[in-house]
Amino acid sequence: MTEQDQRIVIAEACGWTGMNSDEADDGFRDENGVWHSVPPDYLHDLNAMHEAENWLLDGPLTDTLGINYWNNLWFVAKDPHNTLRSIGNATAAQRAEAFLRTIGKWKD
Numbered sequence: 001m002t003e004q005d006q007r008i009v010i011a012e013a014c015g016w017t018g019m020n021s022d023e024a025d026d027g028f029r030d031e032n033g034v035w036h037s038v039p040p041d042y043l044h045d046l047n048a049m050h051e052a053e054n055w056l057l058d059g060p061l062t063d064t065l066g067i068n069y070w071n072n073l074w075f076v077a078k079d080p081h082n083t084l085r086s087i088g089n090a091t092a093a094q095r096a097e098a099f100l101r102t103i104g105k106w107k108d
Contacts (some may be wrong), residue, residue, distance in 0.1 A: 001100070001106070001107045002005045003043050005041070005042070005067075005107075006042065006043060006096055006100060007038075007039045007041065007042050007043065008028075008039055008099075009100060009105045010039070010052050010096060010099060010100065011028060011030075011040065011042075013052075013055070013056075013099075013105070014031065014051070014052055014055045014104055015029065015030070015031030015055070016028045016029060016030050016036075016039060017029045040052075042091055042092060042095075042096045042099075043092055043093045043094035043096050044093070044094055046091075046092045046095075048092070049092045049095040049096060049099070052095075052096075052099055053095065053099070055101070056069055056099060056102065057069065061076045065102060065103075068102045069098060069099065069102040070087065072097075072099075072101040072102050073087050073090055073094065073095060073098035074086055074087060074095045074100035075098070075101075076090070076097045076101070077089070077090040077091070077094040077098075079104075
């Protein structure tokens with residue numbers, strides 16, 4: 001997946017909607033209906049990924065998704081010597097991949 005593909009899939013999973021073909025400009029509407037030219041930079045911005053993680057972990061399938069997300073994050077960012085450090089020090093890109101794996105949208 002390209003970085004742009006990853007950003008779009010995460011944004012859509014968090015409630016953003018793609019551009020309507022009738023609109024004049026390319027862009028996205030966030031979950032509140034506000035128009036943006038690009039989705040958040042989930043792969044380089046830990047704050048944006050934190051918002052996505054909150055969406056995932058506060059959703060209706062919290063227990064199942066939460067366990068799957070943390071397992072995927074450990075898999076993506078694993079440090080063989082310290083699991084907690086792997087998760088705590090995971091980059092935004094690693095968190096994005098774990099998020100996409102958790103929702104079944106990751107493509108190699």
